[in-house]
Amino acid sequence: MRKIFILFTSVLLTSISSLGMANYSEHPKAAKLIEQLTSSHGFSEAEVRNILSKAQTEQRILDSMANAAEKTKTWTAYRKSFLVPTRVNGGATFLQKYAGELAAAEQRYGVPRQVIAAIVGVETNYGGYTGKANVLNALATLAFEHPRRGKFFQSELLEFILLCREQGWAASERLGSYAGAMGISQFMPSNYRRLAVDGNGDGRIDLHNPVDAIHSVANYLVHHGWQAGAVVATRASVSRDFDASVIGKGLKPNYSVGELAQRGYFSQQSVQQDMRARVVRFNDEDGDEFWLGFDNFYSISRYNPRSKYAMAVYLLSEEILQAYAKKQLSRLRAVSIP
Template identity: 45%
Template sequence: MRFWPVLGVALSLMANAVLAADYQDSKDAEKLIEEMVQEHQYDPEVLKRVFNSAARQQSILDAIARPAERTKTWHEYRQIFVTPRRTKAGLAFWQEHEESLARAEQEYGVPAEIIVAIIGVETFYGKHRGKYRVVDALSTLGFDYEPRKKFFRKQLKEFLLLSREQQFDPLDLTGSYAGAMGFPQFIPSSFRAYAVDFDQDGQIDIWNNPVDAIGSVANYFRRHGWKQGDPVVTRARVSGQQYADGVSDNLKPGQALSQLQSLGWEPLELPTSDDKVRGIKLQGEHGSEFWVGMHNLYVITRYNHSTLYAMAVFQLSEELKDAMPRQ
């Protein structure tokens, strides 16, 4: 990661301006520049150079149209993320950063295995952090991806603010096709809200510093309501004619456990509180699987709004916990 003074950023933008011009005459880019000048007192010339360099990437539009969370069954999705190879690498990551993970667990109340599993699912512990320039990804999606232009346009503005606040070169940062960055794959708004300088070296660096990434993930979960010591999800048996009425596609738990039980659901582990729960049906390797999701599973879906994602994180965390030698 390079940290640039304001003059250095301006000079870098000038040097890169000739590399692309997909948004040089874009009305959307012009409007965003006007808003950033009015709302955040940005230098318009600096922003013009950014968008003169930003490149539209068709591969980004193709990738976002077919996310694994919407195109795969649970069995297929699980095979990608819950594997011996990922568990082995996660164990090595945990052992290397055991002190930082223990401190994060103590300060934020989030289990070390959940933090490691998030980083493992997101980037294979930092090995796959994304190769797209973030400015290209967010410009492409913010100006040319009709289904979610509003969301990504907001992230583009957050990214520009983040670059100025941290004195990063906005043309230098890389990430995923959706503009997610670093070990934990934070989108810009998440970085600005939840990223922390966990090693207290004066810089927040989730790109190259796994300690900052660990603290940032833990802070994200605490801020989204993780309940220390509570279960996440449990398998269930179902019976009778009404169990299908207990299946919910709503990520947020909205049923009393007694209501689910009255429909023929028998969780193998009971919740430790009176929080609402959620009945889940997944297509597993050997047929239908039934699960009862609790509050902490919902917290995991705040990171990625997908039941499959949350289940993969949880099951990988269980594999890691079982593999980690405890003192």
């Protein structure tokens, strides 16, 4: 019995050590990261090891990645979590509060203000919740412990360390999402370094500043192919013998509207027949729901590659615009009453 107890205690301590007390400066997978930062970016080995030694493994980070809403919720449940009056009205208020800044961003980038607001609304509830995860812990945990996406997060960890140096941040003190995204617009470190912009012209980029976040979201979408004035998505009707083989993985448009019509998919909105689109199908307790997603839909999906996410952003943007128009009309009526 004593031997069993000692063995159990040893296994338990080993597990605790591997999950909560890992020294990532000594992790075998850290060698490449250390080499990259020292040979290509001017860090000393001691500096990098010091940063990595402050990172702790957090099991809840791995659990959150495995149980992301886009993976676990049906489309009906996912949609209902965002298309609610508080989120819609919050978006209308966001449009009103930052009307000038959103108009400037729309003019500069060609991205409608309601789309910018919807992304910020889905990501952080208009800045109301930007995440409480320690970003260094999150990125280190995912970089060295995630079973499939370690390579991606090792790259983001490197970008985060570079970003901290550029911004003058203490790496162990930054907070964000469980995936390491930061700010009102929830940019990953690589996107923060390359696509975030100084929207208010104060000489610094701060994605916790709404104006910088607004311009950065627009710049991000343009970088990923946003086309000013183009349609995002349309509902589709289908014939009984629709060709299911065209619904493959991915959201990048792959057939023209005309070709999709020949395969049994018909846009419920008038669009040019040579426009390329992707069939998007949602299937849960509400039954089948078909859409055609165009290039701008794909641009939104570069924020999050799940069709549920991109569609929730699009539908929320439409409802925000309607709610904003109603607010403006109510204000005009109130002013006109003698």
